[in-house]
Amino acid sequence: MALRKRLEGLAENDVDWRNKKSAVYVFHPGEDVLEVAKEAYALYQSENALGPAAFPSLKRMEDEVISMALDLLNGPATGTGNMTSGGTESIILAVKSCRDAAVAGFEERGLTLHGANLVLPRTAHLAFDKAAHYLGLEIRRIEVDADFLADADAMRDACDERTILLVGSAPCFPYGLVDPIPALSEIALDKNIWLHVDACVGGYLNPFAEREGVTLPPWDFRVEGVRTISADLHKYGYAAKGASTILHRTAEQHAFQGFQADDWAAGSMSTPTVAGTRPGGAIASAWAVIHYLGVDGYRERIRRILRARERITAGFAELGLAVHGEPRLALLAFGATKGDDLSIFRVWKVLHDRGWFSGIVQNPDGIHLMLSPSHEEVVDDYLSDLGDAVAIARSETGDAATHAAAPTRYA
């Protein structure tokens, strides 16, 4: 097909993520899973979840996904939620629910929403800034502690009478670390502030890592103060892109999430999420992948990730590199040890030129890896190229080595 050839041609300069040398943007659980996601997507590519009466199939799939998600994340019987287009939409909806719930309380206390604020660690995703920007709220980012974790005491100090939301990540994107959610919960309960856990990365990863013996601090609805959780299916749920979940502890809270209006020539409209049209393909693909993998499939994938991470971090130690904090899941950042003047961004560039595509972190500088199950197959090649890259960076002097700039933004 001529158009297919042209489409393939358009990808000429894209990252070749199927070669397993990419550790950002794309999750590679294996060709079989990608096929299941593709077939399910194609079957429902024209259907629209905006119309549940027209497409009860999609409503049923969404309800089943939410029910499985609540089960996995220890949601109470009162729990509920929706599928969304991605982590950012789930986060916007959590912040919107919290803001609208806060309005009544503010009115009682004679306050306006002006200056209403979110308190979150520096490591929380920028989607919260986006949500605050859209929703007219203020952001207070608090420095993390020496272990790169949310500093609960500093966050408590940052709260005032207009603080409506506290955020912890499980794990955060930059370092792959799970924040001390129980300590944040204490603040939330003491001060009656909404606590959101951003498990966009971990929602469909942590439960299986825990089943494989990984110890994490309690991070989900087991923690009393947690009111909402964002968990992405298009990350470690391995679904096609465009699928996340926003989960609420109660239906009362969830009622603040929706939008409803009547004064329209075409009748009234009521939507649970930001989107109008909601792609059926994304919902069907997520539903199918969850059923295809099941608990055993997800456990098998996390085992491969954990093995890859352990071998890679052992390799870092041999090269004199240090991991930021103590990541126990699939994301990590690493860089030079304290006092070592190795330019880690120069190392990143050498790796990049050899086809390894990954992100960076800054302050302290480092290389960021988001591991997929398929990375287990390329660990030795990666460590070999990393060894060369470190040697090259150390052998160089002058601007290239000492002033290697942070690569342009990738995320």
Ligand SMILES: Cc1ncc(COP(=O)(O)O)c(C=O)c1O
């Ligand atoms: C922890 C975390 N939260 C939120 C997001 C935003 O998700 P999305 O890119 O699907 O909107 C990401 C994306 O990487 C993330 O890692």
